[in-house]
Amino acid sequence: MARQSISLTRPNDEWLKAQVQSEEYASKSELVNDLIRQAREQQREVDWIRAKLVRAEENLQTKGYVEKSADNILADIKKRASANGEL
Structure with missing residues (x-):
């Protein structure tokens, strides 16, 4: 795994800390x-x-x-994509 150093704004850092404190995630890195992954x-x-x-x-242009x-x-x-397993 690659190790990175990032800078966060205070609100973003506080949000990350709150997620970890709520035990939703084990660490900021996991979050x-x-x-x-979601993005x-x-x-x-x-x-x-x-x-x-x-x-x-x-x-449309051709037909x-x-x-x-x-x-x-x-x-x-x-709907078609879900039925075909594409989405």
Whole structure:
């Protein structure tokens, strides 16, 4: 494991300490690693959705207009992805 030194603002340091004191996490390092894991997972999801939307726009340009709203299209994509184990 790589050892790092970081500087935190007072509010962020106090929040980290409170999380550790509540025994939610054993250490600040564990909490920071968990936050980074969560951010990486969210980024993967955002990248996945962005790729699907780009593909949908490309299809729109080649196949024409669709009368579904963006929310409906996104919901359909997520539903199919969940069923296929992609999301």
